[in-house]
Amino acid sequence: MRTRSKLAVLSGVVMVAGGLVTGATAASASTAAAASPCGSGYGRVGVYAIPKTGARKGTLEVYYSSKTGKNCALAYGYGATYNHKTYKSVLISVSDGTRADHDYGQFSRYAGPVYVSAPHKCIDVSGWIVGTKRVLSRVHCS
Template sequence: MHTRKLATLLTGAAVAASATMVMGAAPAGAAGPCGSSYNRVGVYAINHKVDGSRTGTLEVYYSSSTGKNCALTYGYGKYANTKSWKGVAISRGDGSGNDSDAGEFTHYAGPVYVSAPNQCIDVQGTVPDWNTRKLNNVHCG
């Protein structure tokens, strides 16, 4: 009796997992990591401060409908899809409106947002050990 219940339970779990994987797959025109109205406006390599090897990628997005910028930091090479320290920060060029995210992440830090219509932004990505890429007064609207 217990064997039959277990088999039924496992079959149900397998069907549910299959449905979730199919339903979880994003369609071709799906929203990006920041949302459906955001377009990528910048991609920047984050390099190791000693040997210059690439450790991560900082991506910046903008939505003309919301006037907001968004940023994420991904790991690269041995830091890609591996739990490691990743950080991202964004603010207006004058330093106001700061939003940040940092910690031990498998895929990326962020997204973080700032409303900066008709203004420049500062953005920073870190992957790991304080290997940082910082851009000041960029993507001016």
């Protein structure tokens, strides 16, 4: 094989390998962007144990999208309350009480997601897991 042919083949292999790496990186980036349970563009802004003190029963997570101005929340079970149908509830509202969203019931993993549009306002968010709760008032003021 001539030197030119060898170089052409080697260049082609490098370009294909580079494309595969770029494709893998793009796939992981899009997977990471879609990884939020609230949807694309939401970033986690708070994680809170349920209840605040004592034996942990669950976790309250709060997300925010600067693109939409919406907040999102979920209440996850923890330990014996995760992956077992138990009562779980999550509530999110604008602190002034104008808008709210609530999800509750017998869930295996989590209640939610619930959403509220609250640009430039504070929110109230609560999570209940098997009779224990966590209530946050006037938080995540944007």
